[in-house]
Amino acid sequence: MAEKSAGQRRRTRSDWAAAALRALAEGGVAAVAVEPVAASLGATKGSVYWHFPNREALLTAALELWETEHTEAVIELLEPIAEPLAKLRTLFSAVLEDTDNRVLLALLASAEDPVVAPVLGRVTERRIGYLATLFGELGWTPTQSRRRAVLAYAAYVGQAQLMRSSPKMLPANKVGRRAYLDDALHALGVPPASKG
């Protein structure tokens, strides 16, 4: 067995960005600290400070990585789906199932951070804009679509928070989640999917 994370000889900038993103997901922005991240790769600060001028640059690299690979992931997930209605359904069900929100929650927790703020702003804007186009394809006026999109994304974000802080408030089993999802989509003006 070749050594993987430990004992590795040389690391690239991408390795550090990935490690920083991992730390971000697990411990929040504060966990993206030079020494702990270095230790997570079995290295020391000397290595980090060769690839990055300072801690902020390391954090920025992690955020860039997340922003790009995450938008790609969403596109790849929804692109093959034709119906905007099915897209919305898939999108919303992801919140109830997925655990990917870790990074998003970490960023929301540090929304004031000057390094985080612009990234969070761009992602939020992009997502709401995308939701608005979906609602537009469903026949809503631009103004209505916009409002629905903001409301839907607010519910999305709040949902992610509740999953972490008060999971007991949410439906536990699959049937309950399905019913909750149907109800939420219906409330937002999206009729339930025809069974089949």
Place this chain on the structure above:
Amino acid sequence: MAEKSAGQRRRTRSDWAAAALRALAEGGVAAVAVEPVAASLGATKGSVYWHFPNREALLTAALELWETEHTEAVIELLEPIAEPLAKLRTLFSAVLEDTDNRVLLALLASAEDPVVAPVLGRVTERRIGYLATLFGELGWTPTQSRRRAVLAYAAYVGQAQLMRSSPKMLPANKVGRRAYLDDALHALGVPPASKG
């Protein structure tokens, strides 16, 4: 002019709890640190450590203060209103106007913190429960009321997040907020208020 925050001679435990809560609102859980809070009252650590055994106790005191005075505030705000519909409207409009969410956002940002978690859990549970009763009074079944309450609170929380991270996404003027609020309430199954 009598000295107020500076030059004060003796502080009580309540003074420290209030100062800690202030720090929590302004800088998050991390800002509830012994030395900075002491400095905010023109004192030193020595005083803090006389009233509290450690930092955690100071944070707990701040959270207790918030939990009690905040639930009182909500009760005082909604108690005089008779109609459950008007209560909901008042409740939701508070998010779009108020800036009180600072503490809530700080707590959500540190939801994993073992000191924060139980407080956040209790408050969340209480609020959703209260929302559910309101929806119940509007004629929804218990199951539907529960789902609507969770959805409404998720939207509430997400809304608070958006106000901080992406205020540009939300309606800026009063008219826009009113329209957005109407739309949101309507989506949740609450008909718009009759004008007058």
Place this chain on the structure above:
DNA sequence: ACACCTCCGTACGGTCCCGTATGGAACTGA
């Protein structure tokens, strides 16, 4: 084999915070 550049470990000083120890000021009551 040699110099060279890339990458990294170690050591150091600095900041901010926690928590403890201790002496002394400020108030209290008799």
Place this chain on the structure above:
DNA sequence: TCAGTTCCATACGGGACCGTACGGAGGTGT
């Protein structure tokens, strides 16, 4: 007024992290 209690400032040691300095090991080309 004076002893006792309450409250607080100062000083100290420890830990986590940042950033810098520097030397040395690892690869690379010739």
